[in-house]
Amino acid sequence: MRCEIVAIGTELxxxxxxxxxxxxxxxxxxxxxxxxxxxxxxGDNFGxxxxxxxxxxxxxxxxxxxGGLGPTQDDITRDVIARVMGSELRRDEAIAERIRTYFxxxxxxxxxxxxxxxxxxxxxxxxxxxxxxxxxLVCPVGDKVIYAVPGVPAEMREMFLGTILPDLxxxxxQSAVIRARVLRTWGMAESGLAEVLGSRxxxxxxxxxxxxxxxxxxxEGIKVRIVAKCDDExxxxxxxxxxxxxxxxxxxxxxxxxxxQTMETVVLDLLRRxxxxxxxxxxxxxxxxxxxxxxxxxxxxxxxxxxxxPDAAVGSSEQRALAAATRVRQQLGTGVGLAAAAARPDxxxxxxxxxxxxxxxxxxxxxxxxxxxxxxxxxxFSVISLLNLLRRMLSA
Amino acid sequence: MRCEIVAIGTELxxxxxxxxxxxxxxxxxxxxxxxxxxxxxxGDNFGxxxxxxxxxxxxxxxxxxxGGLGPTQDDITRDVIARVMGSELRRDEAIAERIRTYFxxxxxxxxxxxxxxxxxxxxxxxxxxxxxxxxxLVCPVGDKVIYAVPGVPAEMREMFLGTILPDLxxxxxQSAVIRARVLRTWGMAESGLAEVLGSRxxxxxxxxxxxxxxxxxxxEGIKVRIVAKCDDExxxxxxxxxxxxxxxxxxxxxxxxxxxQTMETVVLDLLRRxxxxxxxxxxxxxxxxxxxxxxxxxxxxxxxxxxxxPDAAVGSSEQRALAAATRVRQQLGTGVGLAAAAARPDxxxxxxxxxxxxxxxxxxxxxxxxxxxxxxxxxxFSVISLLNLLRRMLSA
Numbered sequence: 001m002r003c004e005i006v007a008i009g010t011e012l013x014x015x016x017x018x019x020x021x022x023x024x025x026x027x028x029x030x031x032x033x034x035x036x037x038x039x040x041x042x043g044d045n046f047g048x049x050x051x052x053x054x055x056x057x058x059x060x061x062x063x064x065x066x067g068g069l070g071p072t073q074d075d076i077t078r079d080v081i082a083r084v085m086g087s088e089l090r091r092d093e094a095i096a097e098r099i100r101t102y103f104x105x106x107x108x109x110x111x112x113x114x115x116x117x118x119x120x121x122x123x124x125x126x127x128x129x130x131x132x133x134x135x136x137l138v139c140p141v142g143d144k145v146i147y148a149v150p151g152v153p154a155e156m157r158e159m160f161l162g163t164i165l166p167d168l169x170x171x172x173x174q175s176a177v178i179r180a181r182v183l184r185t186w187g188m189a190e191s192g193l194a195e196v197l198g199s200r201x202x203x204x205x206x207x208x209x210x211x212x213x214x215x216x217x218x219x220e221g222i223k224v225r226i227v228a229k230c231d232d233e234x235x236x237x238x239x240x241x242x243x244x245x246x247x248x249x250x251x252x253x254x255x256x257x258x259x260x261q262t263m264e265t266v267v268l269d270l271l272r273r274x275x276x277x278x279x280x281x282x283x284x285x286x287x288x289x290x291x292x293x294x295x296x297x298x299x300x301x302x303x304x305x306x307x308x309x310p311d312a313a314v315g316s317s318e319q320r321a322l323a324a325a326t327r328v329r330q331q332l333g334t335g336v337g338l339a340a341a342a343a344r345p346d347x348x349x350x351x352x353x354x355x356x357x358x359x360x361x362x363x364x365x366x367x368x369x370x371x372x373x374x375x376x377x378x379x380x381f382s383v384i385s386l387l388n389l390l391r392r393m394l395s396a
Numbered sequence: 397m398r399c400e401i402v403a404i405g406t407e408l409x410x411x412x413x414x415x416x417x418x419x420x421x422x423x424x425x426x427x428x429x430x431x432x433x434x435x436x437x438x439g440d441n442f443g444x445x446x447x448x449x450x451x452x453x454x455x456x457x458x459x460x461x462x463g464g465l466g467p468t469q470d471d472i473t474r475d476v477i478a479r480v481m482g483s484e485l486r487r488d489e490a491i492a493e494r495i496r497t498y499f500x501x502x503x504x505x506x507x508x509x510x511x512x513x514x515x516x517x518x519x520x521x522x523x524x525x526x527x528x529x530x531x532x533l534v535c536p537v538g539d540k541v542i543y544a545v546p547g548v549p550a551e552m553r554e555m556f557l558g559t560i561l562p563d564l565x566x567x568x569x570q571s572a573v574i575r576a577r578v579l580r581t582w583g584m585a586e587s588g589l590a591e592v593l594g595s596r597x598x599x600x601x602x603x604x605x606x607x608x609x610x611x612x613x614x615x616e617g618i619k620v621r622i623v624a625k626c627d628d629e630x631x632x633x634x635x636x637x638x639x640x641x642x643x644x645x646x647x648x649x650x651x652x653x654x655x656x657q658t659m660e661t662v663v664l665d666l667l668r669r670x671x672x673x674x675x676x677x678x679x680x681x682x683x684x685x686x687x688x689x690x691x692x693x694x695x696x697x698x699x700x701x702x703x704x705x706p707d708a709a710v711g712s713s714e715q716r717a718l719a720a721a722t723r724v725r726q727q728l729g730t731g732v733g734l735a736a737a738a739a740r741p742d743x744x745x746x747x748x749x750x751x752x753x754x755x756x757x758x759x760x761x762x763x764x765x766x767x768x769x770x771x772x773x774x775x776x777f778s779v780i781s782l783l784n785l786l787r788r789m790l791s792a
Contacts, residue, residue, distance in 0.1 A: 015418075015419035015420055015422040015424075016611060017419075018419045019414075019415065019418075020414050022411075022415075023415070026408075026409045026410055026411040030410045037409070037439060038437070038438055038444070039408075040437075041435040042433070043433060045433070048434070055451075282683070282704075286686055286689075287678070287685070287687040287689075288683070288686075288687045289683070290678065290684075290686065290704040291682060291684045291686070293683075294684075294775075295772065298771045298772075299706065300704075300705060300706040304705060304706070305704045305705025305706070306702075307704075308678075308690070308704065309696060309700060309701025309702070310697075310700070376694075
């Protein structure tokens with residue numbers, strides 16, 4: 001089963017919008033075991049869209065067209081697909097009614113243009129998921145198929161997961177259930193992970209199921225993705241559970257979370273469960289830690305705040321980090337205080353040396369980290385390393 | 397002149413990396429008046445890369461291949477181009493020497509693999525810009541041309557701007573100089589801008605040079621892009637200068653900056669020139685303002701710091717904003733204090749009402765803004781609106 005993606009819109013070619021839809025769809029297809037060998041961007045031009053879709057149908061079994069389903073004259077995906085199908089556009093009254101209802105329920109006036117969105121090629125059928133005013137389409141062409149979805153990411157995703165992915169599964173005759181789980185790690189290089197997990201990876205290469213893959217993601221750490229393929233959901237989940245347990249056993253507390261968990265959500269959860277609140281002295285991190293924590297805990301109930309400013313204290317970086325963690329904890333009256341202090345040239349430490357400190361209920365501890373001397377990266381790595389230090393202390 | 401972009405790499409199809417290179421190249425081509433009708437992503441597969449390049453050469457005059465120039469077995473762009481050119485790969489000793497020097501100067505050992513990067517198709521020549529170990533290539537094919545650049549954005553950009561863009565200009569016989577300037581605006585909707593600039597846009601539609609275009613960019617505001625096409629650089633700059641003056645006359649202080657300037661750089665420059673320092677009370681903005689300012693002023697010389705925490709004060713939102721701006725200014729001993737306070741339900745104000753306040757040298761002023769009640773967007777819009785308020789006060 002080969003599925004090609006065609007992203008439609010002149011603004012994509014001009015670089016006004018980066019085409020992240022194709023990347024997302026590509027990831028979903030790969031996860032489902034469907035090949036996607038080509039992904040093409042083309043502008044709002046009838047002849048070029050038509051040539052691109054025809055070419056895609058020659059070399060692939062399915063084509064997903066993304067974009068060009070809006071109400072304006074530029075939006076010609078429906079027209080081009082009708083031409084490729086050798087059919088005509090017809091008003092679909094059910095879609096027209098849904099569009100009218102969409103506007104009425106929001107108290108907005110509908111322009112006549114919007115009814116263009118209810119014209120679909122004869123022989124096509126509408127995708128039931130329709131969160132906006134654009135109808136997605138399933139358009140059979142011989143034993144192949146063209147799908148059309150809007151370029152608005154949320155609408156595209158709902159239609160893809162609700163209709164296209166299951167339809168592709170049926171067409172490929174693939175009855176297997178594919179499920180994935182991502183283990184989030186921090187503190188070990190990819191080569192280190194590969195070494196620790198090496199014999200397990202080899203074993204799985206022989207067994208074939210589940211599979212393991214690593215994905216480095218900068219300050220978000222390295223993701224270990226487990227993919228299981230089974231006859232049913234329950235069996236897939238059992239395999240994922242078993243593999244997660246095995247990998248956690250090998251990696252220990254390098255694994256900080258699963259799937260959508262981030263370092264911030266994990267640390268805030270740990271604090272909450274232990275009835276602790278948090279304050280941060282942001283000399284090295286310049287507000288970045290606060291911005292990340294308050295994006296989740298916006299009412300600042302667990303993360304109680306921070307002081308941001310240059311590091312004016314005297315003493316070694318270790319002393320300054322410890323003192324700042326304790327001071328901010330006392331100042332804001334929290335259970336935990338966090339701080340970082342970068343080594344100064346006269347300390348005889350290599351550039352990039354940073355002490356990270358945590359004071360938990362009056363017991364302070366500092367650790368030396370070698371980070372990059374580049375300021376931007378030092379800020380970012382200090383934030384994650386500080387959160388990870390606290391995570392390990394709270395989990396110990 | 398038509399130029400097609402081929403992005404090469406299986407990780408692009410799998411969605412592990414989003415292809416932002418093609419968007420960037422597309423923008424540069426558009427700015428230079430070169431058409432780019434198709435942009436294709438293809439994996440690390442010899443036959444499919446070859447088919448994609450051959451197809452691109454049929455319908456375009458130039459093809460830019462991006463990626464697949466690394467030292468590993470996966471990196472086959474050089475091999476495929478040699479096949480398309482009907483030639484063989486040959487070791488280029490000058491490139492080999494540059495690669496050896498690259499490793500030596502960094503005190504790193506070179507693996508033999510890296511010399512694969514010195515094998516280029518006979519008939520191709522290397523792009524002089526070579527910031528890494530991958531050599532970019534210019535490969536003539538009849539009267540058409542294939543360019544190859546690495547997928548690392550910084551390397552790609554240097555080669556594109558240094559060699560490919562001028563070469564495309566020569567090939568298209570286009571002697572015109574195209575220069576662009578972006579005016580950054582904040583505080584007026586796109587419809588408002590279109591109204592104020594309407595008659596000028598119509599006039600330019602008749603004249604043809606320069607052209608104006610609007611580009612909405614979320615909390616970065618709306619960009620007004622002026623593009624001038626002239627016989628020489630000096631004439632283009634004269635046109636841009638005159639048009640900028642005219643638009644600034646129409647829009648007034650809605651224009652906050654030009655080209656690479658951001659709201660932060662503009663405000664920090666204004667403060668510096670007036671010998672003022674800044675402190676911020678981040679109750680609504682939760683550290684986001686600090687993160688943005690310290691990303692530029694990382695030593696915190698002008699932006700002296702912030703307090704982050706929930707808003708525990710009593711009083712109306714206007715009173716709380718004013719008091720917080722004055723308090724943080726006094727606390728940190730700065731010339732300027734900034735603060736925001738969101739209206740509470742008992743104030744009788746609509747949801748999303750926020751007072752933004754600035755205290756400059758003891759004179760405090762607050763303004764009411766209607767922002768979205770959504771917390772994340774309220775944070776972001778408060779940051780930009782506060783900076784813009786201060787900009788207007790310092791410019792008055």
